[in-house]
Amino acid sequence: MAYAVGVGLVVLVLVGIPLPVAAHIPQVVQVVGPVHGLLYIVYLVAAADLVRRGRWPVLSLAGVILAGLVPFMAFVVERRITRRVEAQLGAERR
Numbered sequence: 305m306a307y308a309v310g311v312g313l314v315v316l317v318l319v320g321i322p323l324p325v326a327a328h329i330p331q332v333v334q335v336v337g338p339v340h341g342l343l344y345i346v347y348l349v350a351a352a353d354l355v356r357r358g359r360w361p362v363l364s365l366a367g368v369i370l371a372g373l374v375p376f377m378a379f380v381v382e383r384r385i386t387r388r389v390e391a392q393l394g395a396e397r398r
Contacts, residue, residue: 305347306371306385310378312340317375344372354385358392 320332351368354360371381 305343305350306378306382309340309343309347309372310376310382312336312343313372313378314375316340347372354389358389 316333316336320336323329323332348369351365355362355365355368358364368381368385371377
């Protein structure tokens with residue numbers, strides 16, 4: 305989900321915002337904007353479930369939520385969360 309939200313946000317910010325201003329082409333924002341919004345809601349639900357299952361502090365959820373709002377940050381946070389989950393799963397298996 306983080307990759308989908310991250311790509312949608314990057315397209316929206318780097319392509320969707322400049323096109324209506326420079327070339328008067330609003331279609332990218334009209335398509336990508338709602339898709340990103342829907343994916344972001346699914347991302348929030350998945351993040352909340354991950355925090356609940358991992359028994360992580362609520363502040364961890366705040367970082368994941370903000371990652372979906374800052375361009376390129378979703379990719380960084382996704383990698384950190386993946387490492388954290390892998391470490392947690394490895395510790396539980398021992």
